[in-house]
Amino acid sequence: MSLIKSISGIRGTIGGRVNDNLTPLDVVKFASAFGTWLQNNKNKKDLTLIIGRDARISGLMVNSLVTATLQGLGINVIDLGLSTTPTVEIMVPELNADGGIILTASHNPKQWNALKLLNEKGEFITGENGAEVLALAESEDFNYAEVDDLGKYETRDDAFDIHIQQILDLPMVDVEAIKAKKFKVILDAVNSTGGIAIPMLLDKLGCETVKLYCEPNGQFPHNPEPLKEHLGDICELIKKEGADVGVVVDPDVDRLALIDEKGEMFGEEYTLVAVADYLLKNKNGVAISNLSSSRALRDVAQSHNSEYFASAVGEVNVVTLMKEKNAVIGGEGNGGIIYPELHYGRDSLVGVALFLTHLAKENKTVSELRAGYPSYFMGKKKIELTPEINVDDILSKMEKEYQNENVSTIDGVKIDFENNWVHLRKSNTEPIIRIYTEAKSQEEADKLGDDIIAKIKSLI
Known part of the structure; x- marks a missing residue:
């Protein structure tokens, strides 16, 4: 069981203990943080959010918690009910809303659910904005509305159309x-x-x-x-x-x-x-x-x-x-x-x-x-390092090692060879380098991954 807090939202397994899983209290706290962040950053009194969910077993429960919390902040809610991520994204600007929350854990198994956060364009909020929402959730600096100022609630059933x-x-x-x-x-x-x-x-x-x-x-x-x-x-x-x-x-x-x-x-x-x-x-x-x-x-x-x-x-x-x-x-x-x-x-x-x-x-x-399309095959491997090894240092050495190739460092290190490529990315949570490869055959893609692992080990 786990709870993952990131700049793109909060995701976790239903049940368990507060702060360890996606419990009702965690849902309320995070919905409060996003609503409060919007109130702090919007120069208007009445805010409206669009809510939609996938068909997960926990969806209705999470939806009830989120909508009630937003209303408690004085934010109006338009609830699409069962929806899709792209449908919610489209309906935010369609209804001139101030943002949206999609209740879905995407491809994760049924015990998972999540809150994904959208801006007024119906697009995911930026990493910087997500960090601000997380900070608000930690501080719990919320100010809920008095009874005459509670948010309104309505439903729509025409979003798919x-x-x-x-x-x-x-x-x-x-x-x-x-x-x-x-x-x-x-x-x-x-x-x-x-x-x-x-x-x-x-x-x-x-x-x-x-x-x-x-x-x-x-x-x-x-x-x-x-x-x-x-x-x-x-x-x-x-x-x-x-x-x-x-x-x-x-x-x-x-x-x-x-x-x-x-x-x-x-x-x-x-x-x-x-x-x-x-x-x-x-x-x-x-x-x-x-x-x-x-x-x-x-x-x-x-x-x-x-x-x-x-x-x-x-x-x-x-x-x-x-x-x-x-x-x-x-x-x-x-x-x-x-x-x-x-x-x-x-x-x-x-x-x-x-x-x-x-x-x-x-x-x-x-x-x-x-x-009619060119055929490529992908390989995915990882190399586990001891905690004392500096992953950034390893990636820097790999960049230098292959400096005569076409190298990108905007996200880890990607090395484009003439007939294949390898992409090295570090994990944010553990001392692991993830290794993605692509080549004209599965054997070649796997061999490239093995060769890169050997090279990394030689540089440690």
């Missing part, structure tokens, strides 16, 4: 082209809110949807992270049903994994690659991902005479660089699509619409589409 209509209105989403194909889609929504939102979208796109684990009851039938080892059921069902494509989302619907008509994984790194291929084919521009994402995105961008840049790991960092470079498309290699024409947040719904448009226009099967 608004989100989906905004997607259908995008010029790069060709609804008629998708409808003409009459795609048969298998959906695994891990019994969370994707089981509500994605079928609504697919219906508007004229697709036949076969639902698998789409009952939003929070009882996850498998590990909710959309990785190959967790998705055997949908892979088998695609072959049985003769479907065109499989769609898998995580509990809060900000990560999108695709499966081809043969029941084979498209590759979570390649969700972003395929969407970028479609967009950059029609408009030259900039594509952004993070340093640990596949080189395939760079290759596809260059094939369309477009530029590619990499940010530090983390959605906030990707968004910051996207704004700086005025990117056409961005995201993360875990299946996170960020399409700024809609909003600056990872959004599986817009990812589905853009991918199906691409698939329809290419007139290919999903496996044929995937075969």
